[in-house]
Amino acid sequence: MKAVIRFVVGVLVFVTDVLYQKRPYQRFYVLETIARVPYFAYLSVLHLYETLGYWRKADLLKIHFAETWNELHHLLIMESLGGSRYWVDRFLAQHLAVAYYWLVVPIYILLPRYAYYMMELIEEHAYHTYEAHLEAHGEELRTQPAPQIAIDYYRDGDLYMFEEVQTEHRAEFRRPKVDNLYDVFVNIRDDEGEHVKTMIACQEPEARLTFTSPHTVVAVEIVNSELGLEKLLEASS
DSSP: OHHHHHHHHHHHHHHHHHHTTTOHHHHHHHHHHHHTHHHHHHHHHHHHHHHTTSOOOHHHHHHHHHHHHHHHHHHHHHHHTTTTOSHHHHHHHHHHHHHHHHHHHHHHHHOHHHHHHHHHHHHHHHHHHHHHHHHHHHHHHHTSOOOHHHHIIIIISOOHHHHHTOOSOOSSOOOOOOSSHHHHHHHHHHHHHHHHHHHHHHTSTTHHHHOOOHHHHHHHHHHHHHHHHHHHHHHHO
């Protein structure tokens, strides 16, 4: 099954790489339009399970919605850079997205671990694509301003949703710079890296029952800390 998934992803990557070899922002627009789709598919299936009373656990819903929100802002950034200017690019991206949605939904119902594996491959490709763009155009990107939508998402807006995609437990949440366009692409690349880690974690056998969102972890740590402090005060009194 993994070989079939690698083939499907390889075809998708080949098509976008060949068609958009010298049009990076249009290429990123298409990739980000498609990248949102699996998270929509996961949410659709999980909401169905919840409605039927088969499964109820908020953490995966929170994380997958935060991932769609993250990819939406990547998409808005690419639109602000002119990636969606031409009708043909919008047509291709939107029709690929619809077809991809109906591919992911049955896979996620029948074989959820493989659906996550597929997304792991796509996000890994996105990470390396942005890394290559930074290496090739770094100096030029440093001279261009960051789009306002990126400033709002990464620095000045409500950062709750941005924190929710940071599922690798750290002492502190990422607070990236957004001083220029180079910083924006660094942040997008790092977001894709976060998605790869999340997709790997979601493939664990008990992930659907045990996976916790970053804010759930923080809340538990705060409660444990307060309980520990109470016990310490009781012992000393």
